Amino acid sequence: MEHIVIIGNGIAGITVARNVRKQSDKRITVISAETDHFFSRTALMYIFMGHMTYQHTKPYEDWFWQKNRIELLRAYVERVDFSEKRLYFSQGEPLAYDKLILAVGSTPNKFGWSGQDLAGVQGLYSYQDLELLEENAQHAKQAVIVGGGLIGIELAEMLLSRNIKVTFLVREKAFWGNVLPKKESELISRHIREHHVDLRLGTELKEILPDANGRVNKVITSDGEEIPCQLVGLTAGVRPNIDFLKNSQLETDRGIKVNRFLETNIPDVFAVGDCAQFDVPPVGRRPIEQVWYTGKLQGEALANTLCGNRTKYEPSHWFNSAKFFDIEYQTYGWVHAQMQEDEADFYWEHADGKKALHFVFDKQTQQLKGVNTFGIRLRHEVFDQWFSEGQTITHALEYLKDANFDPEFFKKHEDEIVDKFNRENGTAIQPKGKSWKRILKAVMG
């Protein structure tokens, strides 16, 4: 029986395993050094804040794996011998494979700051990082977070939940400024400050300094300011976790180089999820995709390939979501931090400053290119359909009520939004009422 070995029990590796099992009887082994079972990395913050326990973050109960004959191995792979098709572990016997799937995920970036390896300085990616944070938080009354992205803001919320004061150093002039346009970034910055985070925009980390015991006790910023702290969170992005694969026949760049079938340069070796880098990415997508659902989609495609139905990774239109403290954010299509030459946009913000909608469309054709939404939930399928059909901004506004996904009884803002657009553009768009028929057409395809 063919033996499929998967390194990494994250969303990408587990999706491969589950889908191969659905389609075949092959022997499947999943290896991870991190935890015995698959858990949801995206929920790390909720464990720390006491919303959930580790148990709750497991999407499948523990009996699931045995029942589906997916063998789990808790071990660290030190080296892969690609010509012999064997894995060598830090301990124990080597393991032979017929097909190898590398789903090894990411690791936090460190940019060679002085003091970055001191006690009390850490990133947040793995379960072990969370355990370390638990320990470091015991010592800390003040913390500094370096790097204004999604993990940084989650870390800020986590530390605040333990009553630790947070100073947040962000290199860009605006929060998450390489992704969010200015107004949205300001909206989020206000909200961060509402939670009493000391947010320092346009400020970089220069140096981390220890106390007499070698634990961090302050940082020095690019402005020369000293900030006392007992904990430093390094959250300046992540990179593929592939150091143990360097210097082998495997072709790597920032990530493991793959084609659109997730095949590497070595036959029978594949890469999926955070660690894969496409030589030619799908249209409108980045070469390395470090989000949950892409790991899942890639895993599904690869499972088909492994089961004899060679399938290209063909994602639909880009989307993503996040939550900044209490403000939910969703995005469909592309809204870039800087608008492109041929783009025009329309921005609406609610008087309370916590809800906003930002549409970007083509100047010439009026075709909708993307939407950012804050504090209002939007229906994924409806936007996906509009992008596929090449609908215009006018169409989107006219049928905006179809796309509203807020809970019942919530205040609706579509009329106000369309009104504003009409005033600014001299148009006379009449918003149509919500239609189940149209919604179901989008959902059912």
Added chain:
Amino acid sequence: MRENGFSIANPHPRQTDNVQKLGVAVAMMGLLPLFGTWAGINISGGWMLSLSIACILVGTAIYGVRTYLLVPEGIKNTANWFDPLTNRGLWGWAVGIVLTGFYILLYWFPEYLGLGQNGKTNSGLIHLFDPLSQFFKGQPASQWFMYGTLYTVAILALGIKFIYKYRHSRYHVVRTSVVMLSQFFLAYFIPEILEGLNVGAGSQYYGKDLKNFWPLNYYFFDGWHLDNMQKEGTWGMFFLVWGIIGFAVLTPIITYFVGKRWYCSWVCGCGGLAETAGDPFRHLSDKSMEAWKIERFLIHGVLAFVVLATGLLMYTYFTGKDFGFAINQYLFFALLIGAGLGVVLLYRKNNGFLPSQKVIWTTAVVVAFVILYFLVPNLNEGNSTIFFSSYNFKKWYGFFVGATFSGVVGVGFYPLLGNRVWCRFGCPMAGYMGLFQRFKSRFRITTNGGQCISCGNCSTYCEQGIDVRAYAQRGENIVRASCVGCGVCSSVCPRGVLKLENGPDGARLKDL
């Protein structure tokens, strides 16, 4: 890996400010007369109860409003798994034991709460409620009047707190306001007033909660109840017709249009308490596949039991014929315990649940049987032979389901098994509506395309133990018999994935 989250205690707990402290102090002062009289101290004078209730309401409101207005609006689940009250810690057990004890006394030993029996006057806790009962209906308080009053106060006080906790969600604000009003007017104020007006006095259908339809109100079709209603002319007929229309017409129709939530989390008293007082314990429900199996077995078992019991009674009522057989008490117990252990063993066979829950379930079963052992001889008038007849069958239903399940386990075990044990595993009304909700209804929880990140908040905070994530991460809608439509999964989802809505019936089960 540690079981219940990480830290035992937060090294830097958030300080409560003076306003919050004041709120707690006032509420505690309100509770003092209740515990005092429970302990046997006699307090007379109507003002004491009023003061006590006012203090509870105002104190809780001050605390709740202050706590949640101090911080920006949003989800407030921080430290739920660290707090010994809400993580089955010391305080959880303490509260569970006190509540369970209270229910046992309430149902079977009301004299220990001060109920005056055989012509004696009330004392202690129940006596405290005499003035209010006199005011409403000119008679001394019963244990049920005391209980109904406290129950309503709990829903109102903790409902206010809940509204502030979820002030960002109009769904919760509207729903909670309705459930509070419904409890106060339909279940408490109007029935007490009507009873006071003395219409239908002694016929025991009057002054009952009008929305409490059969099969939740399991004696509706009892012979004496039917007789009394028919004897009373217009009012009685109104109650009879309303009761039949309620369960046979209104319930299926409304459930078809909006799901069973209209009842379970919008008007029902049990649901009202679960959603307000029980809210801090919602995450304690068991999400395992095993629990789901037990749920389906039990809730439909209870439904079958009540249908059968009612059927037998109706048969006897209309034909005048009874049936009966006898069984030795000890044999009966052996059978019961055997069945109970069987269920536990079945449950234990798979270990996909937290070990602490094994302990709790086992304790629950042991406690239930100890209680039974002492109580059943009473029930059975000292006979060592248990007779089964349509009347006895009914009595057993009342004992097992009406009291033990819905009260003792249903509420007493909030801090250990979550706030919807009764609604999920036992309630025949929920079972009945669940059938419609599952097979013929417009209600569903819609999943928003591919946005789910499998974080598990939805499943954790589902009080009914539905593994919401299992559906959401596959992009499937959630159509489940047990969903009471509280809407909390949708609120706690950090990615905006879930929406409770009513839409075309045929398209609920989209499969992407």
